[in-house]
Amino acid sequence: MEHMNKLNTIELFAGVGGFRVGLEKANPELFKVVWGNQWEPSKKAQDAFDCYASNFDEGIHSNEDITTVTDEAFKNLDAQIVVGGFPCQDYSVARSLSGEKGIQGKKGVLFWEIKRIVEATAPRYVLLENVDRLLKSPASQRGRDFAVMLATFRDLGYTVEWRVINAAEYGQAQRRRRVFIFATRNDTGFAKELESYESDDVLFDKGFFAPVFPVKREVIKNRRLHGVLPDDIVEISDTFSASFHNSGFMKDGEFFSIHTEPVFEKAVPLADILEPEETVDEKYYLSEAAVEKFKFLRGAKKIERTSAAGHKYIYSEGGMSEIDDLDKPGRTMLTSEGTTNRSSHVVEVNGRRRFLTPVECERLNGFPDNWTNTMSDRMRYFCMGNALVVGLIERMGQRIEQIEKKHTVEVPNQEKFFLEQP
Ligand SMILES: C[S@@+](CC[C@H](N)C(=O)[O-])C[C@H]1O[C@@H](n2cnc3c(N)ncnc32)[C@H](O)[C@@H]1O
The missing domain is CATH 3.90.120.10 (DNA Methylase, subunit A, domain 2)
Known part of the structure; x- marks a missing residue:
């Protein structure tokens, strides 16, 4: 472990630091939050930020509206991971009037900040959390918002896996159901490894979630969805709709989704x-x-x-x-x-x-x-x-560590320096 390279991490919408607590529990040597941002809109008292800043020493703590932070702030961070729990809002887009800027999302929608920061930093991994309603929103065009999000990651060059997890089903003390979204850059060893598997194998065993959140090896009620996202994100926004299930995987715009059931672990009362x-x-x-x-x-x-x-x-x-x-x-x-x-x-x-x-x-x-x-x-x-259930993030941190170990090779005589395996 002492040779493991550090993964510089950006924590967005940090609240009181649930992602950071979980990742540091998994391995404090591996995960280094170099930039954490938390700002409670239109409030003078910034209780969550103050709590974050008093509990953590290292890294830059930013108490600014994320929409006002320029890309300059992320320049020299060498970020390998971006994490955050962000609101479920309206992700519809329109073609921008000038035509030059491509597409335009609604103002104030924080997912577009995540997109901007991923674009500016090109991290190896992105880990996000949201309410499970995101998969179905909006009610009038089910699945549109999630499809816009998937297409955004496709266009940024990422493979995405998602899973709805109820914390109580994996040994935690709260029945809290959230969707977790893990994106990995297409040129990483892990993204390439995923390409070699059948989609069911990714979701049942080999992907990001299954090794640490095991599921039964059956498609529940035969609920299965397979499709391809239109290339044009405005078309997705205007007309696309789909019933995404609780587990899924997207690569180059092709998505597979099935309904899975956990292998239950003893609940904490x-x-x-x-x-x-x-x-x-x-x-x-x-x-x-x-x-x-x-x-x-x-x-x-x-x-x-x-x-x-x-x-x-x-x-x-x-x-x-x-x-x-x-x-x-x-x-x-x-x-x-x-x-x-x-x-x-x-x-x-x-x-x-x-x-x-x-x-x-x-x-x-x-x-x-x-x-x-x-x-x-x-x-x-x-x-x-x-906040979120940090025990879940701890397991996801352990999974990232497994992936890092599998896909990095040590360069002889250069301690703490790893290269991605070809
Ligand atoms: C769902 S909470 C995340 C909680 C966090 N995962 C935790 O463990 O405490 C979302 C956070 O985003 C913050 N937020 C909302 N709008 C923001 C903005 N424009 N810039 C920065 N933070 C914002 C909120 O204050 C809130 O703490």
């Missing part, structure tokens, strides 16, 4: 991440009134409401149990965690009901205890609702 009751501050316990309020919020209901246009309609929602089951992993944490909201976890211990503490929320995502103690409780819950 909520009970395992609770703090000892005697250390939990009184402020996290629910008053009698709050207990009643939660019964209502979590109960089944049908309520008459009036729309903005004045129409009366019935709003209904199904019931959920009054308290969260301690024998199961937690539910998906949202940014509203810890507020009186039906999505907040409510646990009952020794006959008393309470919220999860901020430390317990950090544990649900696999962060070290008190990672976010630089900010208020409200912001700690908020940042954990935005």
Whole structure:
């Protein structure tokens, strides 16, 4: 390991640093975040950035709107990896009026910043995270946004693999389902290795995800999709639609997608991440009134409401149990965690009901205890609702390490210098 070359990493939309925590857990010698960017739009207080800067020393920490950072900033970073969790927005494009600039995406859509930075740095690998809805968006033209993204990577010269992963199914304490997207530059040893396999083999065994997130070797419900993206990205944006499944692979515009099911690993129950009751501050316990309020919020209901246009309609929602089951992993944490909201976890211990503490929320995502103690409780819950499950990134980091080991050769007498195998 001491001979492994460093992989300079750019972390975009860093939040409180979930990608970096996971990659450094995988191998702190291999992954070096040289540039991390986090900026909370239109807010004076930059709690997530302050937390990031107080937990990490090395590298440049940028607290700027990414859209205002010029390509100059990335020039001498020698970045080999770009990572980031970015919002699901509208990725439609139009032909630019001048005709010279080619295509134009909507203003403020952050995926285009990722594209710009990948173009400026030509990293070996790109690892992204998003809500799984991205595969289906928008509702009126299913799969368009994801196809635009795939075509963007195709045009940049990358092979892409994706997988929807529910953290609880791979030994983590939270039922959090997200799509992870791994892109590798077409001239890397790994991209070339993938070319030699059948698409099913990539998705079942040989690709980026399967070795560290094993799946059963069967196409579930025979859900399979194979196609070729139109060359013209504006045509994709205007007319293309597809039902992408939870696993897939794209090379030179040809995509294969199947529905896979995980080989389940033992789930971590909520009970395992609770703090000892005697250390939990009184402020996290629910008053009698709050207990009643939660019964209502979590109960089944049908309520008459009036729309903005004045129409009366019935709003209904199904019931959920009054308290969260301690024998199961937690539910998906949202940014509203810890507020009186039906999505907040409510646990009952020794006959008393309470919220999860901020430390317990950090544990649900696999962060070290008190990672976010630089900010208020409200912001700690908020940042954990935005963050990712670092144990998943740790495995992806281990997978990148395996790939690096397989595809680099040491040059004799030149310690710490590797070349890509021909
Ligand atoms: C989904 S969160 C990512 C959380 C992160 N993966 C973590 O583990 O904490 C997206 C982040 O992007 C940041 N963000 C939104 N717009 C931005 C912009 N224009 N420039 C830089 N960061 C931005 C948000 O403040 C938020 O923290």
